[in-house]
Amino acid sequence: MSEAKEYGYFSGLFHGIKTLLTGMRVTFKEFFTKKVTEEYPENRAVLKMFDRFRGTLVMPHDEEGNNKCIACGLCQMACPNGTIRIESEMVEDPETGKKKRRLVRYHYDLGSCMFCQLCVNACPHDAIRFSTEFEHAVFEREKLQEILNITKE
Amino acid sequence: MGITLELIVFLILAVFIVASSILAVTTKRILRAATYLLFVLFGTAGIYFQLNYSFLGAVQLLIYAGGITVLYVFSILLTSSQGDRAEKLKNSKMFAGLLTALAGLVICLFLTLKNTFLPSHFEHGELPVSAIGMSMMSGEKYGYILPFEVISVLLLACIIGGILIARKR
Amino acid sequence: MFDFSIVTSWIHELLTSVMPAGLAVFIECVVIGVCLMLAYAVIAIIMIFMERKVCAAFQCRLGPVRVGPWGTLQLFADVFKMLIKEIITIRHADKFLYNLAPYIVVLSSILAFACIPVNKGMEILDFNVGVFFLMAASSIGIVGVLLAGWSSNNKYSLIGAMRSGAQMISYELSVGLSILTIVVLTDTMQFSEIVERQADGWFIFKGHVPAVIAFIIYLIAGNAEVNRGPFDLPEAESELTAGYHTEYSGMHFGLFYVAEFVNLFIVSAIAATIFLGGWMPLHIPGLDGFNQVMDYIPGFVWFFAKALFVVWLLMWIKWTFPRLRIDQILTLEWKYLVPIGLVNLLLMVMCVVFGWHF
Numbered sequence A: 001m002s003e004a005k006e007y008g009y010f011s012g013l014f015h016g017i018k019t020l021l022t023g024m025r026v027t028f029k030e031f032f033t034k035k036v037t038e039e040y041p042e043n044r045a046v047l048k049m050f051d052r053f054r055g056t057l058v059m060p061h062d063e064e065g066n067n068k069c070i071a072c073g074l075c076q077m078a079c080p081n082g083t084i085r086i087e088s089e090m091v092e093d094p095e096t097g098k099k100k101r102r103l104v105r106y107h108y109d110l111g112s113c114m115f116c117q118l119c120v121n122a123c124p125h126d127a128i129r130f131s132t133e134f135e136h137a138v139f140e141r142e143k144l145q146e147i148l149n150i151t152k153e
Numbered sequence B: 001m002g003i004t005l006e007l008i009v010f011l012i013l014a015v016f017i018v019a020s021s022i023l024a025v026t027t028k029r030i031l032r033a034a035t036y037l038l039f040v041l042f043g044t045a046g047i048y049f050q051l052n053y054s055f056l057g058a059v060q061l062l063i064y065a066g067g068i069t070v071l072y073v074f075s076i077l078l079t080s081s082q083g084d085r086a087e088k089l090k091n092s093k094m095f096a097g098l099l100t101a102l103a104g105l106v107i108c109l110f111l112t113l114k115n116t117f118l119p120s121h122f123e124h125g126e127l128p129v130s131a132i133g134m135s136m137m138s139g140e141k142y143g144y145i146l147p148f149e150v151i152s153v154l155l156l157a158c159i160i161g162g163i164l165i166a167r168k169r
Numbered sequence C: 001m002f003d004f005s006i007v008t009s010w011i012h013e014l015l016t017s018v019m020p021a022g023l024a025v026f027i028e029c030v031v032i033g034v035c036l037m038l039a040y041a042v043i044a045i046i047m048i049f050m051e052r053k054v055c056a057a058f059q060c061r062l063g064p065v066r067v068g069p070w071g072t073l074q075l076f077a078d079v080f081k082m083l084i085k086e087i088i089t090i091r092h093a094d095k096f097l098y099n100l101a102p103y104i105v106v107l108s109s110i111l112a113f114a115c116i117p118v119n120k121g122m123e124i125l126d127f128n129v130g131v132f133f134l135m136a137a138s139s140i141g142i143v144g145v146l147l148a149g150w151s152s153n154n155k156y157s158l159i160g161a162m163r164s165g166a167q168m169i170s171y172e173l174s175v176g177l178s179i180l181t182i183v184v185l186t187d188t189m190q191f192s193e194i195v196e197r198q199a200d201g202w203f204i205f206k207g208h209v210p211a212v213i214a215f216i217i218y219l220i221a222g223n224a225e226v227n228r229g230p231f232d233l234p235e236a237e238s239e240l241t242a243g244y245h246t247e248y249s250g251m252h253f254g255l256f257y258v259a260e261f262v263n264l265f266i267v268s269a270i271a272a273t274i275f276l277g278g279w280m281p282l283h284i285p286g287l288d289g290f291n292q293v294m295d296y297i298p299g300f301v302w303f304f305a306k307a308l309f310v311v312w313l314l315m316w317i318k319w320t321f322p323r324l325r326i327d328q329i330l331t332l333e334w335k336y337l338v339p340i341g342l343v344n345l346l347l348m349v350m351c352v353v354f355g356w357h358f
Helices: A009-032 A074-078 A118-122 B005-026 B030-050 B054-079 B091-114 B129-137 B145-166 C005-016 C021-058 C074-083 C095-113 C130-151 C155-185 C191-196 C209-225 C251-274 C288-296 C299-318 C326-354
Strands: A056-058 A084-092 A099-109 A129-131 A145-147
Touching: A009 C021, A009 C299, A074 A084, A074 A118, B005 B030, B005 C021, B030 B054, B030 C095, B030 C130, B054 C130, B054 C155, B129 B145, C005 C021, C021 C074, C021 C095, C021 C251, C021 C299, C074 C251, C095 C130, C095 C251, C130 C155, C130 C191, C130 C251, C155 C209, C155 C251, C155 C326, C191 C251, C209 C251, C209 C299, C209 C326, C251 C299
Parallel strands: none
Antiparallel strands: A056 A129, A084 A099, A099 A145
8 A cells, every 4th residue: 555645835736737637638539539429220221239239039040941949948947037938749750750849839028038048058959049139119019929930831 | 968878877877876775774684785785886886987987897896796795795694693684673773763864964965065076077088097007006296105005004914813813723 | 800890880870870879879788788698698509519519529428419410409409498497486585686696697797798809899898997897797796606505595505605605706816816917918908909919929929938827827717716617516416416506497597507608608718818819810920921811810710719729628627627625626726826826927027027028
C-alpha cells in the first residue's frame, strides 16, 4: 500500500495541472474516435450478430430433408420450463424387424423458452442448435408455438 | 415642458421606487422586504442610467443590488428562527412611526424647495472613465485619494474582524 | 468589414422622419427587446443541442439521432414537453418569491447577454463602463438563486442555494480580476473599443504570459460562476436532489434550465470577445494579403466560431472531470485562483508600464 505523497503549494499545483491535462487528453482522443453505436432498424442490411447469440431454437435439415433427431427425449427432460414436447412413435424397421423410435413432431414453445441452451447441451447428436434470428414479435400468442421438424411427404 | 420620453420613463421609475419602498416597510415578511429593497435599488440604478451616468448606475447594481442585498439575504437565511414573519406592531408604535416619517418628509421638502441649486450643467454623452479614475486617485484640491485610502483601511478592518469571529479555537 | 450601424442609423432616420423622436426611440426599444428575447431563445436551443451532441461524443455514444435529421428537432420536443408540464404550487411557500426567483435569474442573464458585440456596430448595450456593467448584471443572478432556495420551503433547496450563492460570489472575484488584467492591457472598458483594439492581433497574443494565465483563470472562474462543469454541486442530483431548483417544475424549471445554458454562452462569448478578438478576424501584422482574405469572412461568423469553440472547451472540461465538493470549490478559489490572479494582475501592470507587450 503506497502512502499518499504530501504535496506543497507549488508542487501540488503543478501536479494537479499535469493530471488534469492527462485526463483531458483521454477524452479528447475519445471525441474523435468513430462511435460503435449501431442504429438498429436502419442497419438491418449489414447487421451481423455474433455466433454464440441465442436467437431461437432450430433443427437443421440437410438437402434431402433429414434431421439428426432420434427422439431420445433428453432435451425435453433437460428443459427447466417444459418448453419442448416430443411426439414419437415406435416404427418397425422393415429389414431387421427391430422396433425403433422415430420423431413425429417436435413442439417448441418460443413464448416459454428462456434460451438457457440446456437442451442443446443435452442433445447427443447435435440435432438442435440456436440460430441468431432475433426478430420474433407477433400479434397472436398461438404463432409462438412452433414445430421444428420437417416431415417428408 | 412637453411630455417627452425622458419624463415618462422618469415617472415610471419614480412610481416604481415609491411603491416598492412603501411595500418594503409595511410588509410583515422579512425576505419580501429584502426583495422590495432590491426593486428600489433597481429603480435607483435606472434613474442613474437615465442621467447618462452609467458608471454610477453600474456601481449601484454591482454593490447594492448584487452585494448588499445578497448580504441581507444571507444574514436573514442564517439567523431567522421560526419562519420569517415580523411581529405585529402595536397601534401606538405605528402611529409614532408614521408621525416621524411625516415630519421627516416635511423637513426634506422644505430644504429641497428652499435651497437654490446650482444650474445643472448637463453634458450629453457619458462621463469618460479616465476622468472618474483621475479624480478618485488624485491628491490635489478636489481629489478623493484620502477617503479612498481610509475606506480601504475600513474594509481591511472588516475582513480582519470577520476572520477573528469565524476562526476555529 | 460589414458595419451594422449603417442599418441601425437608416432605421432610426426612417422612424424619426414620420414620428416624434421619443416615440421612435420607444418603438426601437420595443423591437430590440423582442429581438433580444428571440435571440436568447434561439441561442438556448442551439446550446442545449450542442451540449447533448458533444457530451455524447465524449462519452462514446451518438446523442439524439431520431427526432428530425441528426436529432435537430429533439430540442423542440423537449421544450414542448416542458411547456405542458403541470406547475405544482407548494404549500407554505412564499408564492410571490417562489414565482419571482426564476425571473430574476433570467433578467440578469438577459442583461449580460445584451452587452456582447456580435458584429461591428451590432451591440445592444454599449456603455463606456461595459465590463463593469457586465459584472454588475451577473451579480444580480445570485439574489435570484438565494430567493429560489428559500422560497421552496425545503431544507435541501436552502442548503443548495446557500452553497450556490457562496460559490458564485467567490468566483465573481476571480472573473473580475482576470477581466481587469485585460482592461489594464487596453485602457478601455467599453466592449466595442476592446474589440476594435484587437485589429492588429488578439489580446491573447499581445499580452503573452499574463493574458494566457488570465484566460485560463477566466475559464475556470466563469465555469464556476454559472454553476457548470465540475462545479455544479448545487444542482447535482445525487447530492442534493437538484439543489435550489428541486421544487420547480414545468416552465419555471425551464427558465432556470435555459438561463444556465445561455449563461454558459455568455461566459464563452465574453472570453471570445476579450481574449480572442470578438468579431475581429485573425490579422497577422505584416501579411496584408492574408489579412485581406480574412476580412472577407463576415464578423459574426468569426464571433460565433470563437464563442462556440470556447463553449466546446468548457464542455470538454465538464465531461472529463468529476464533481468537486463545496469545500474543494472554495479552497480552489480562495487559496489558488485569487493569489494567482492578483500576481498575474501585477505582472500585467509591469508589462504595460515597461512596454513588454506587442
